[in-house]
Structure formats: C-alpha cells, structure tokens
Amino acid sequence: MLSIPCPFCGPRGEHEFQWGGEPVTRPVPASEVSDARWANYLYLRTNTKGRDRELWCHAGGCGQWFTMERDTMTHEVFESAQISLGRIGA
Amino acid sequence: MTGRRLSEGGLIDRARPVGFTWQGRSLSGYAGDSLASALLANGVRVVGRSFKYHRPRGIFAAGVEEPNAILDVTVGATHDPNARATLVELREGMAARAISGWPSVGVDVFQALDLLHRFIPAGFYYKTFMPGWERFEPAIRQMAGLGTARITPDPRRFETRHAEVDVLVVGGGAAGLAAARAAVASNVSVMLVDENPVGPLQWSGGVIDGMPAADWAEEAVKGVAVLSRATAFAYQDHNTVAVMERRADAAEGWAADRLWSVKARQVVLATGAIERPLVFPLNDRPGVMLASAVHRYLAQYGVLVGAEVVIVANNDTAYGTAAALLAAGAKVTIADVRPDPGPVAALVAGARIYPASTVIGTGGPFGIIYADIGPVDATRSDQLTARVPCDIVATSGGWTPSVHLFSQSGGKLRWDDGASAFLPGAGRQSQHVAGALAGANDLASCLMSGHEAGRNAAAALREAGKRAPRLTVPRAEAAPVATPLRPYWFVPIAGARQWLDFQNDVTVADVGLAAAENFQSVEHLKRYTTLGMATDQGKTSNVNGLAVMAGLTGRGIGEAGTTTFRPPYAPVSLGALAGQRHGSLYAPLRQLPAHAEHRALFAEMREYGGWERPAFYPQFREDPPRTIAREAAMVRTEAGLFDGSSLGKIEVQGPDAAAFLNLMYYNEVANLKPGRLRYVLLLRESGIVLDDGVVARLAEDRYLLSPSSSHTAGVLAMLEQWHQTEYPAMQVSFHDVTAAWATFAVCGPRVGDILAKVETDISLATLPHMGIASGTIMGVPGRIARVSFTGERSYELSVPAGYGPALWRHLLAQGAAPYGIESLSVLRAEKGYILIGTDTDGLTLPEDLGMSGPLRAKKVDFVGRRSLATPDALRADRRQFVGLLPDDPGFVPAVGTHAAMMVDGVRRSLGWITTSAHSPATGRSICLGMIEGGRARIGQSVSLFDRGRVSRATICSPVFHDAAGDKLHG
Structure with missing residues (x-):
C-alpha cells in the first residue's frame, strides 16, 4: 500500500486517496479551440512510465486536491504540493 | 512407519491429554501438539491420496511447507476444508478427515489410475479433454479435488487491524530475535511476527550468551510487540506487510483470524529457510520425510516418527537429526552423496554411513519397509549396495531460503553456487535481510547477521549525530567445520518414478517431457507441468524442478531463473480477507428518517442507489402490479405522499x-x-x-x-x-446537507386539502410552480418547494430530519396515500420525465433528450459546452428520446427491447426501449426509448423484438399525460 504525503494532513494510507490522473490544462476560450485540440484535451494522456506528476485527492480525509510526483513504475513517491490559486496546468 | 510418543522431551504437556478424531476414530494427543504431530504419535501413516495418481501419501514436513497433509478439520462451529495439519494446533474435540480417497484413504478405487501413470503424463488432461472440457471437468475435479467448503455461513468473527511501527521483524528464529533485540535497544517501536505458536529456539536446544537458548529468547523480546501464529504473507509497496494472525483459541464472538496491515519504517526479513528434499525413485511413499521435520517432531513434540531411519543427505545439517534420533534410541543408517562427510561424522557414532551413495529405491505397501542404498551414479535399480530395513527415510538436499517476501517487495534474487540456493540480492525498499534467508547456516552466524540487521534498521531511523546504544553481539558455540554441500538433483536411473512436487504429482519425467516439448522457460515449465502450483506453492519442490530443467537444457540454475513469487506466501482464510465487510456491512445501506414509518406500513423496501427505500406499499393480498396501479391512480385522482428524503441536498x-x-x-x-x-x-x-x-x-x-x-x-x-x-x-x-433534512412530496388534485391541515407560515397561495420558501412547518424550521416529478400539482415539505417521522405521520393522517418509487416511476414515465442512467447512457447528450433550448439561451462557457459542437454531437442520426406506443395496448415490452424498421432497403435496429410500464392514466402500455433520428420518425411504425416475440409499435412524443402541463400550474 502506498503511503501518500497529503500536503495538509501528512502521510496517510493509499486507501484514503483518490487518483486524479495527469494534470491537464483546459484550453480556453473553449469555443475557439479546434475539434482536434479539444479531443486531445479530453482523451489523450502521456501515460508516463517513470517519474510523473499526478493529481490526487485526499477524498477520505481533508477532501483537498493536490499534486504529487510519483514513479509510476517503482511506486516511489517524491513530493506533493498544494494547488496554488493559479490554474492547475498553467 | 511406526511413530510413537516418547515418555519425555518436547514442549507438549503430558498432564493435559487432548481427545480428537481421525476419520471418525478417537485418538489422543497432548496440549502443545500440532494435528500432524498427534497423528504421527498415534502411528497414522496415510493421510491422503495424491492429486493425480491417487497414491497414498503421509506427513512429509512439520511446517508451512507441508505438501501432503491437507485435511478437513472441524472444531465446533469452525470448519477448514483444506487445513495444513502441520500448522493446526490440536484442540479438544477436533475432527480431522482426509479430503481425498474414496471410499477411504486406505482403499481408493481411483488407485487404478496409478497403474496408468505412463499414459497420463504432464499435460494429459489438457491435451485429452480440451474439446468439451466443460463436460469432463466435474468428474475430473471430483477425482482430484481438494476439500469441500460448507455452504452455511461461517459463524466466526474476522477483523482487520492496522499497525504502524518503526521496525517490523518477520521471523522469530535466532536471527529475528537478535534483530528485534538490537533494534529495540535503540528505543524504537519493534514488532516481531512469527507463524508458529512457539519459536524454534524454544525446542532446538543450544546455548546463547551462556544461557539456554529458550531463556535467551525470552530475554531478547522484552519491549518488543510479538505476534505469534501470525504469517506475513504479502510484502507490498512502501514497506506495507500483510500479516494473518490465526486465533484458534478466540472465544465465541471474538475475532478468530485477524488480518494485519503493518506499515513499517524499516523491515527486517528473517524468514529462514525451508529444507529441500533429495529426489530418488519412489520417494513419495508415506514415511519419506524431511530430515528437519523428523528432528522437529522429536524435539518439539516428543514424537519418534520411526524406529529404523535411513537418512539420505548431501549436507551436514542432517547429521544433527541423526544424532538426535540416535539419542532417542532409533537405529540410523546414513546415505551421503558426498564422497566424505568430514568432521560431522563424529556426531553420529553408532550410525552406519554409506558415502557417495543415495537411495535408489524404496519398497513396501502403504509406507516403507526397506530402502535400497546404491551409488550416486547408479543407472539401474539393481545396482544396490545394501537393502536396509527401515520405516522412515529422512531426506535433506540442502536449504532453500524463504525469499518469497523479499522477492514480493521488488528485491532481486541471485543464484549462489556455494549455498546452492537463490539468495536475496539488491533490495528496493527500506529493508534488511538476516539469518538463513541471507545464507547463514549455523546458530552463531544467524545471531550475528540478525544483530547487524537490527542495528542497521535502528541506525536508519536515528537522528543524525545521535549514537547507537552499546549492545554486544549474542554469542553461541560455533558449529564444527562444515563439509560443503554437494548438489545432487535426481538419480540417473531411466524410467524410475522420482517425484518433485508431491501435492500436484509432478515427476522428473514430467519436467523432461516439458523440456522435450520446448516448454523450457521456467514460467512455461510451471504452467505446463503444474510444478509448484499447488497450495504449498512448491516450497519444497521449486528449486529441485528448476535444477532438473536447467540440467536438461544445459543451463546454469541462475541462468534458468526462478518463477515470480506472488502473495500470498501461505493460504489465507477468505474470512480474514473479508473481515467485517460482509453481509449487511459489505455495503451498508442508508435509511430514510421515516424508515420505521415505512416498515409499519408494510412497505416493500428495496435498494435504490445506496438507499433503502419503499418500492411500494402493498395492501393485504395485493400483487405488485396492482399495488403500483392503485398508488399511481391515487396520485392522479386524490393525493399522494412520497418520501423524497434521499434526494440530494x-x-x-x-x-x-x-x-x-x-x-x-x-x-x-x-x-x-x-x-x-x-x-x-x-x-x-x-x-x-x-x-x-x-x-x-x-x-x-x-x-x-x-x-x-x-x-x-x-x-x-x-x-x-x-x-x-x-x-x-x-x-x-x-x-x-442531505442527511440533515426529511423531505416529503405531497401531490395530486387534493393536495390543497391536505396542506390546509399543515400548520405553516409559508403562503402556499402565492408560491408559484418552481418556487421555494422558508418558514416554519408544524412549529419547526422548514422549507416548502413547489416542484413536481409526477405531473401533478406537488409540494415538497422539508423539516429537520429528526422531525421526519412526525411530519410523515401527520401527512398520512390527513389522508395522503403513500406511494413508492416503482409507482413514481410509472407516474414520471407518463409525463416523459427522464431518469438519468435508465433512459440515458454514456453516450447521451442534452440535444438527444430534446433539451437544446438552454444551450441557445446561455452565453457563458460551462463544463461540456465545447463537446456539444463536435461533429459527433451534431450528427443527424443520433439516437433521440421518444415515446413508443405498442399496437397491443395490453402488452408491456421489456426494457432493452429493440425497435427495428426498414431503412434504405435494410431492416435494422434503430434503438431500444429504456422504460416501459402499464399506465393507469391512459389505460394502456407506454414506453420510452432512444431511437435513431427518433423525433423525425414520430408517427412511424417499428417492429419490437422482445425475447423472441415480434410485435409492432408506433413512435410518438414521450409525454403521454397532460402534455400542456395544466395540472402543474393550476
């Protein structure tokens, strides 16, 4: 079981968390985005093998979303960070 | 085999006899016995039949590695259909039975299969029964089979526990104890788990730091949280170790097996090693046992498993067994595959030693009466040096370190020629290995490596600059100079049957067949022959099988590699894995504030989206369709009352x-x-x-x-x-705030009469359709919303949840008739109101539902807006939400019924029905559905295909009742 460092609550067991996948930038203004770019945003992910930045939510705890760097192959966890008031993918 | 109990020795309590039964026969053992030791003490030889050839089998080992003694064990209400007799502690009243052999393990009618063994090699069942396997499988399973689980609920309570510790030590042998002792000296929290009721130092003898090993062991664990009868069976990410604790003594109502999830900052693996048998012709007879097991039955349980013992070995450790047997009065003969056993021979004065020899054959019905000893290079079974009468053959082919947990943790293994074993290589987690797992082969070196591992674990947790406490390395007398082990994998006699895997009946010849058919990768070998795939997971057979394959294919064993070790290390009870998550606690349902009121009305309660809600309220001798029709009609003509408290807020x-x-x-x-x-x-x-x-x-x-x-x-x-x-x-x-409010909908033509008797300061006269107002209801804070899901004039009254039952009873007393979800579903279908997930699916867009007005009116962006302008969203042939009227008004087609018609000369499905019901308001059947280009097809006729029945229907508007909505606004 992964031990995940919630930036608000400290390390907690994996079962308290929900995985949110890769942070993606919502293209705006959406009405001016091409069909292809919109489809990429909706469906295409890098699916990195190795060190990657992911969104996680401490759903069974404080309820906060945060970003975490994790090796998707070895499951090693590096660091987590609060989401700033700017937009996530920016 | 003539096992018997000695008058002294062992950890059993001879003052406390324990009665049990074997195959219905009453026997007696002692407190401290395992089921296996008690059976051996009573002279029981055959405990089961082999999986494939139905050959008689006896107890082979003394621990978790036992391949043969898998028994059906009952104690009171507790039943284990596949208990490993070596791990079962004997209990008063225990009833043990063999799980194979019919009519009995002694006389098995399928024994004839053994005569056909030449014709049923590895892969026989796959190859022969492949076409039509489903017809043959039941009979084949019946012949092979393991124990049969009972279908009655298990009355025991199981639970899950979580623990966080600084250091977890797995294994309570000398190395584990030394590691725990060294770690706890640094004032860190230490937990030690071991699968046995008592650790091996309690019965193995020896002297540590000048005191008996058993006393030293007691001292070593002071301050350590010790979990015995606890098997660490999975080593997961981030140093999480799953442990199953067996609590056979738990009183009724208290937890039996417990599943522990232990998160450790540092892990010390001291999982030891399991003895590996030497392989020789007819080595599966009852009476062939691991040498270490023979020793353990003697030392821990005071059981001498045989009077005349032949020991066949390729290393020094079996000489300890020989010495103990001689001291207990047994006659001992040793066949040593090494040309010269060296100094260790001095331990066994009185035993005849045959050097450069092995066992080349055994004889006897239902056991062993003699062993043939011959040269290690014998190629024929008549090349015997001596035929030695015996009742036990004790075998030792070296030691296989229990690398399972280390491998599960992501650690790499390396083949060590000197130890003739896979040893832990580079690890990936915060862990340390010690003792026999790390290749230590005597007490002194186990203590040393354990001590070092415990100190290293503590040091990794220590703040920089702080010094380690002073603690001396525990000392034990060094073993005599060892003669190296000589690898020896099987006897080169052509055609001899030599078993590798006893539980799955895999022989050297089967591995040869796999090699010949090019299943040479170890993963192919395993699956083709089933080597190591039984419930013992090949603990005693894997390395022998890999070595045979490596030899046959001209590779080194390290080059051939090993199969992947996966959890669980040992079988885990399903009850422990489930814990409390079963029955009503598996997915607990939420209940409405007025739950008791619904029950009092004899409501049929069903699960809807995680809530337990009334489906309908049947009256005496009323079937569900009549109930639903009555409730729906009451809403249209009188006044209905619906509990909507589960609607989200x-x-x-x-x-x-x-x-x-x-x-x-x-x-x-x-x-x-x-x-x-x-x-x-x-x-x-x-x-x-x-x-x-x-x-x-x-x-x-x-x-x-x-x-x-x-x-x-x-x-x-x-x-x-x-x-x-x-x-x-x-x-x-x-x-x-869903749980904070009770919400009831009152609706129908008489709603005004009902609400006139509800005390409130909210003016209903001025509340428009789709309006909401706050105030008091019956003197408590509340809200009234005018909103309808039935098409009738409807008011939703909300009060704090605690007042829900009282308000429900009050509304009921005013004459509102309760109706349930099934009735509501008919009412909403009559109005063409959608139910998300029922009428819609994972492809449905708003436009498909005919709701495009809001999109045109709204100026700002919102979630999903851009996706409504893609080419796929704008296709003209998307399925659209429409109504369907069957031509036969009495026929209600099933949900999922496809609707087909001729399109461009081809008859094909245009979609399907998503909701169907008998509508009391229209007096006929009505349907909702998703039909390709449906709105443009209104008025057209389609064919319905409902489970073989073909009928016709007409596409129409989805609103069947009060299309103008007069009833809502009136």
Missing part, C-alpha cells in the same frame, strides 16, 4: 456561487431569482449527461442543489474538483 455558498454554478451547469442559473427553482442538467466535459436535478436559489449568495439520490456524492466531488483544480480563486464552498 448540496448547499453552495459564497460571493461567487452564482458565477461558479453557471460554469458547471448546462442551464443558465445565475439569472435565477432568489426563491425560484430551475430544472437543470449537469454534463461531463465530454458533453455526456451526468445528472439532472433541481437548483434552488435561496439568496443572492446561496443555492441549494438537488441532484438525484444516487449521484449526490459524485456531483459534490465533481464540484469540488472543478473548484479546487480549475477555478481555485473563486469564493464558493459546498456542503452536503
């Missing part, structure tokens, strides 16, 4: 509440006036309809959302995610 507050919700919802909600409601859709970013519901604006900065009952948690999660990750600067917050 999410409060949204903040200066940016209006702007934020407008970014979320399909409909415009920012221009909603306080005190008004709006029906809304919520989309995914892909444009798919996620939920529908009602949004109420309570004040400028305060909204109340009503998602559908089963989507409330999902909607709240979606709002939180969008707020936190996309629009974090907006000032808005969300709170699920």
Whole structure:
C-alpha cells in the first residue's frame, strides 16, 4: 500500500486517496479551440512510465486536491504540493 | 512407519491429554501438539491420496511447507476444508478427515489410475479433454479435488487491524530475535511476527550468551510487540506487510483470524529457510520425510516418527537429526552423496554411513519397509549396495531460503553456487535481510547477521549525530567445520518414478517431457507441468524442478531463473480477507428518517442507489402490479405522499456561487431569482449527461442543489474538483446537507386539502410552480418547494430530519396515500420525465433528450459546452428520446427491447426501449426509448423484438399525460 504525503494532513494510507490522473490544462476560450485540440484535451494522456506528476485527492480525509510526483513504475513517491490559486496546468 | 510418543522431551504437556478424531476414530494427543504431530504419535501413516495418481501419501514436513497433509478439520462451529495439519494446533474435540480417497484413504478405487501413470503424463488432461472440457471437468475435479467448503455461513468473527511501527521483524528464529533485540535497544517501536505458536529456539536446544537458548529468547523480546501464529504473507509497496494472525483459541464472538496491515519504517526479513528434499525413485511413499521435520517432531513434540531411519543427505545439517534420533534410541543408517562427510561424522557414532551413495529405491505397501542404498551414479535399480530395513527415510538436499517476501517487495534474487540456493540480492525498499534467508547456516552466524540487521534498521531511523546504544553481539558455540554441500538433483536411473512436487504429482519425467516439448522457460515449465502450483506453492519442490530443467537444457540454475513469487506466501482464510465487510456491512445501506414509518406500513423496501427505500406499499393480498396501479391512480385522482428524503441536498455558498454554478451547469442559473427553482442538467466535459436535478436559489449568495439520490456524492466531488483544480480563486464552498433534512412530496388534485391541515407560515397561495420558501412547518424550521416529478400539482415539505417521522405521520393522517418509487416511476414515465442512467447512457447528450433550448439561451462557457459542437454531437442520426406506443395496448415490452424498421432497403435496429410500464392514466402500455433520428420518425411504425416475440409499435412524443402541463400550474 502506498503511503501518500497529503500536503495538509501528512502521510496517510493509499486507501484514503483518490487518483486524479495527469494534470491537464483546459484550453480556453473553449469555443475557439479546434475539434482536434479539444479531443486531445479530453482523451489523450502521456501515460508516463517513470517519474510523473499526478493529481490526487485526499477524498477520505481533508477532501483537498493536490499534486504529487510519483514513479509510476517503482511506486516511489517524491513530493506533493498544494494547488496554488493559479490554474492547475498553467 | 511406526511413530510413537516418547515418555519425555518436547514442549507438549503430558498432564493435559487432548481427545480428537481421525476419520471418525478417537485418538489422543497432548496440549502443545500440532494435528500432524498427534497423528504421527498415534502411528497414522496415510493421510491422503495424491492429486493425480491417487497414491497414498503421509506427513512429509512439520511446517508451512507441508505438501501432503491437507485435511478437513472441524472444531465446533469452525470448519477448514483444506487445513495444513502441520500448522493446526490440536484442540479438544477436533475432527480431522482426509479430503481425498474414496471410499477411504486406505482403499481408493481411483488407485487404478496409478497403474496408468505412463499414459497420463504432464499435460494429459489438457491435451485429452480440451474439446468439451466443460463436460469432463466435474468428474475430473471430483477425482482430484481438494476439500469441500460448507455452504452455511461461517459463524466466526474476522477483523482487520492496522499497525504502524518503526521496525517490523518477520521471523522469530535466532536471527529475528537478535534483530528485534538490537533494534529495540535503540528505543524504537519493534514488532516481531512469527507463524508458529512457539519459536524454534524454544525446542532446538543450544546455548546463547551462556544461557539456554529458550531463556535467551525470552530475554531478547522484552519491549518488543510479538505476534505469534501470525504469517506475513504479502510484502507490498512502501514497506506495507500483510500479516494473518490465526486465533484458534478466540472465544465465541471474538475475532478468530485477524488480518494485519503493518506499515513499517524499516523491515527486517528473517524468514529462514525451508529444507529441500533429495529426489530418488519412489520417494513419495508415506514415511519419506524431511530430515528437519523428523528432528522437529522429536524435539518439539516428543514424537519418534520411526524406529529404523535411513537418512539420505548431501549436507551436514542432517547429521544433527541423526544424532538426535540416535539419542532417542532409533537405529540410523546414513546415505551421503558426498564422497566424505568430514568432521560431522563424529556426531553420529553408532550410525552406519554409506558415502557417495543415495537411495535408489524404496519398497513396501502403504509406507516403507526397506530402502535400497546404491551409488550416486547408479543407472539401474539393481545396482544396490545394501537393502536396509527401515520405516522412515529422512531426506535433506540442502536449504532453500524463504525469499518469497523479499522477492514480493521488488528485491532481486541471485543464484549462489556455494549455498546452492537463490539468495536475496539488491533490495528496493527500506529493508534488511538476516539469518538463513541471507545464507547463514549455523546458530552463531544467524545471531550475528540478525544483530547487524537490527542495528542497521535502528541506525536508519536515528537522528543524525545521535549514537547507537552499546549492545554486544549474542554469542553461541560455533558449529564444527562444515563439509560443503554437494548438489545432487535426481538419480540417473531411466524410467524410475522420482517425484518433485508431491501435492500436484509432478515427476522428473514430467519436467523432461516439458523440456522435450520446448516448454523450457521456467514460467512455461510451471504452467505446463503444474510444478509448484499447488497450495504449498512448491516450497519444497521449486528449486529441485528448476535444477532438473536447467540440467536438461544445459543451463546454469541462475541462468534458468526462478518463477515470480506472488502473495500470498501461505493460504489465507477468505474470512480474514473479508473481515467485517460482509453481509449487511459489505455495503451498508442508508435509511430514510421515516424508515420505521415505512416498515409499519408494510412497505416493500428495496435498494435504490445506496438507499433503502419503499418500492411500494402493498395492501393485504395485493400483487405488485396492482399495488403500483392503485398508488399511481391515487396520485392522479386524490393525493399522494412520497418520501423524497434521499434526494440530494448540496448547499453552495459564497460571493461567487452564482458565477461558479453557471460554469458547471448546462442551464443558465445565475439569472435565477432568489426563491425560484430551475430544472437543470449537469454534463461531463465530454458533453455526456451526468445528472439532472433541481437548483434552488435561496439568496443572492446561496443555492441549494438537488441532484438525484444516487449521484449526490459524485456531483459534490465533481464540484469540488472543478473548484479546487480549475477555478481555485473563486469564493464558493459546498456542503452536503442531505442527511440533515426529511423531505416529503405531497401531490395530486387534493393536495390543497391536505396542506390546509399543515400548520405553516409559508403562503402556499402565492408560491408559484418552481418556487421555494422558508418558514416554519408544524412549529419547526422548514422549507416548502413547489416542484413536481409526477405531473401533478406537488409540494415538497422539508423539516429537520429528526422531525421526519412526525411530519410523515401527520401527512398520512390527513389522508395522503403513500406511494413508492416503482409507482413514481410509472407516474414520471407518463409525463416523459427522464431518469438519468435508465433512459440515458454514456453516450447521451442534452440535444438527444430534446433539451437544446438552454444551450441557445446561455452565453457563458460551462463544463461540456465545447463537446456539444463536435461533429459527433451534431450528427443527424443520433439516437433521440421518444415515446413508443405498442399496437397491443395490453402488452408491456421489456426494457432493452429493440425497435427495428426498414431503412434504405435494410431492416435494422434503430434503438431500444429504456422504460416501459402499464399506465393507469391512459389505460394502456407506454414506453420510452432512444431511437435513431427518433423525433423525425414520430408517427412511424417499428417492429419490437422482445425475447423472441415480434410485435409492432408506433413512435410518438414521450409525454403521454397532460402534455400542456395544466395540472402543474393550476
């Protein structure tokens, strides 16, 4: 079981968390985005093998979303960070 | 085999006899016995039949590695259909039975299969029964089979526990104890788990630090949390170790098996090693045992398993067994594959030693009466040097370190020629290995490596600059100079049957067949021959099998490699894995505030989206269709009462509440006036309809959302995610208040009469359709919303949940007739109101539902908007929500019935029915469905295909009742 460092609550067991996948930038203004770019945003992910930045939510705890760097192959966890008031993918 | 109990020795309590039965026969053992030791002490030889050839088998080992003694064991209400007799502690009243052999293990009618062994090699069943396997499987399983589980519920209680420790030590042998002792000296929290009731130092003898090993062991664990009878069976990510604790002594009502999830900052693996047998012809007879097991039965249980013992070995450790047997009065003969055993021979004065020899054959019915000893290079079974009468053959082919947990943790293994074993290589987690696992082969070196591992674990946790406490290395007398082990994998006699895997009946010849058929990779070998795939997971057979394959294919064993070690290390009871999560606790249902009131009305309660809710309220001798028709008709003609408390209520507050919700919802909600409601859709970013519901604006900065009952948690999660990750600067917050309110809908033509008797300061006369007002109801704070899901004039009354039962009873007393969800579903179908997830699926867009008006009216962006302008969303042939009227008004087609018609010369399906019902309001059957280009086909006729029955229907508008909506506004 992964031990995940919630930036608000400290390390907690994996079962308290929900995985949110890769942070993606919502293209705006959406009405001016091409069909292809919109489809990429909706469906295409890098699916990195190795060190990657992911969104996680401490759903069974404080309820906060945060970003975490994790090796998707070895499951090693590096660091987590609060989401700033700017937009996530920016 | 003539096992017997000695008059002294062992850890058993001879003052406390324990009665048990074997195959219905009453026997007796002692407190401290395992079931296996008690059976051996009573002279029981055959405990089962082999899986494939139905050959008689006896107890082979003394621990978790036992391949043969898998028994059906009952104690009181506790039943284990596949208990490993070596791990079962003997209990008064225990009933043990063999799980194989019919009519008995002594006489097995399928024994004849053994005569056919030449014709049923590895892969026989796959190759022969492949076509039509499903017809043969039941009979084959019956012949092979393991124990049969009972279908009655297990009365025991199981539970899950979590622990966090600084250091977890796995294994309670000398190395584990030394590691725990060294770690706990640094004042860190230490937990030690061991699968046995008592650790090996309690019975192995020896002297450590000048005191008996058993006393030293007691000292070593002071301050350590010790979990015995606890098997660490899985080593997961981030140093999480799963442990199963067996609690056979737990009183009724207390936890039997416990599943522990232990998170450790450092792990010390001292999992020891399992003895590996030497392989020789007919080595599967009852009476062939591991040398270490023979020793353990003697030392721990005071059981001498045989009077005349032949020991066949390739290493020094079996000489300890020989010495103990001689001391207990047994006659011992040793066949040593090494040309010269060296100094260790001095331990066994009185035993005849045959050097450079092995066992080349055994004889006897139901056991062993003699062993043939011959040269290690014998190629014929008549090349014997001596035929030695015996009742036990004890075998030792070296030691296989228990690398299972280390390998599961991601650690790499390396083949060590000197130890003739796979040893732990580079690890990946915060861990240390010690003792026999790390290749130590005597007490002194186990203590040393354990001590070092414990100190290293503590040092890794120590703050920089702090010094380690002073602690001396525990000392034990060094063993005599060892003569190296000589690898020897099987006897080169052609055609001899030499077993590798006893539980799955895999022989050297089967590995040869796999090699010849090119299943040479170890993973192929395993699956083709089933080597190591039985419930013992090949603990005694894997390395022998790999070595045979490596030899046959001209590779080194390290080069051939080993199969992957996966959890569990040993079988885990399903009860322990489930813990408390079964029955009503598996997925607990939420109950309505007025749950008891519904039960009092004999409501049929069913699960809807995680809630236990009334489906309908049947009257005496009324079947469900009549109940539903009666309830639906009451709503249309009189007044109905519905418990809508499970409908979601999410409060949204903040200066940016209006702007934020407008970014979320399909409909415009920012221009909603306080005190008004709006029906809304919520989309995914892909444009798919996620939920529908009602949004109420309570004040400028305060909204109340009503998602559908089963989507409330999902909607709240979606709002939180969008707020936190996309629009974090907006000032808005969300709170699920569903459980705080009881909400009842009163509706129908007589609703005014009912509500006239409800004391409230809210003016119903001035409350418009889709309006909401707060005030008091029956003297408590409440809200009334005028909103309808039935098409009748309808008011939803909400009061704090605790007053729900009282308000329900009051409304009932005024003459409102209760109706349930099934009846509501008919009423909403008559009005063409959709149910998300029933009438819609993962492809449905708002336009498909005929709701494109809000999109044109709304100017700002919202979740999913862009997806509504993609080519796929704009296709003309999308399936659209319509009504269907069967030509036969009495026929209600099943949901899922396809509707077909001729299109461009081809008859094909255009879609399907999503809702169907008998409609009391129209007196006929009605359907809702999703039909390709459906709105343009209104008036056309389609064929319905319902489970073989073909009928016809006409596509129509989905609103069957009061299309103008007069009843809502009147």
